[in-house]
Amino acid sequence: GNSVTQMEGPVTLSEEAFLTINCTYTATGYPSLFWYVQYPGEGLQLLLKATKADDKGSNKGFEATYRKETTSFHLEKGSVQVSDSAVYFCALIPSGNTGKLIFGQGTTLQVKP
Amino acid sequence: DTGVSQNPRHKITKRGQNVTFRCDPISEHNRLYWYRQTLGQGPEFLTYFQNEAQLEKSRLLSDRFSAERPKGSFSTLEIQRTEQGDSAMYLCASPAPGTGGYNEQFFGPGTRLTVL
Numbered sequence: 001g002n003s004v005t006q007m008e009g010p011v012t013l014s015e016e017a018f019l020t021i022n023c024t025y026t027a028t029g030y031p032s033l034f035w036y037v038q039y040p041g042e043g044l045q046l047l048l049k050a051t052k053a054d055d056k057g058s059n060k061g062f063e064a065t066y067r068k069e070t071t072s073f074h075l076e077k078g079s080v081q082v083s084d085s086a087v088y089f090c091a092l093i094p095s096g097n098t099g100k101l102i103f104g105q106g107t108t109l110q111v112k113p
Numbered sequence: 114d115t116g117v118s119q120n121p122r123h124k125i126t127k128r129g130q131n132v133t134f135r136c137d138p139i140s141e142h143n144r145l146y147w148y149r150q151t152l153g154q155g156p157e158f159l160t161y162f163q164n165e166a167q168l169e170k171s172r173l174l175s176d177r178f179s180a181e182r183p184k185g186s187f188s189t190l191e192i193q194r195t196e197q198g199d200s201a202m203y204l205c206a207s208p209a210p211g212t213g214g215y216n217e218q219f220f221g222p223g224t225r226l227t228v229l
Contacts, residue, residue: 049217099218
């Protein structure tokens with residue numbers, strides 16, 4: 001079946017540190033891949049997406065590259081800020097036409113000044 | 114603001130009571146999705162509609178759950194005879210205008226249900 005696995009958190013970093021949150025997936029065909037973010041007290045927001053192999057999604061300094069050979073979609077940011085503290089969810093939409101999202105369990109990021 | 118609204122935002126109920134939630138999606142899109150998120154977990158798919166037709170239901174949706182989308186606009190999710198295990202955040206999502214259901218989705222703020 002389709003599934004998403006994220007690295008367990010919490011991840012604690014100092015401001016301006018480099019961030020990597022690992023995400024791997026299991027899916028048949030060519031899923032679309034997403035990162036969503038949930039800031040404290042707020043709803044889920046789409047952070048970035050990639051819809052085909054080797055695509056790079058980017059937004060707000062975050063990047064992730066769709067790697068089909070390793071079935072991965074790791075999230076990276078070169079220099080994190082305190083305001084990046086949130087829960088990050090990796091997700092996929094399987095190929096086909098349902099459009100339903102399948103999420104990982106989430107990774108909490110805490111950035112300290 | 115994603116343009117997706119949900120009501121109520123919070124609901125506290127006693128075990129055994131019925132509850133109903135409402136979602137108003139981004140207008141002029143024919144798809145609407147419901148998810149459930151428990152504490153410390155990612156959202157899990159429950160069901161989705163295309164216009165007024167309910168096309169898929171997750172195994173998570175027991176017979177105590179029913180969802181409707183009359184006239185293909187707003188949707189309601191009803192839980193009958195609530196159980197403590199139903200306590201969760203119930204999320205509604207709508208694809209971006211002009212996109213297919215297999216593209217990005219915008220989420221509402223959710224309805225947090227607490228069953229005592």
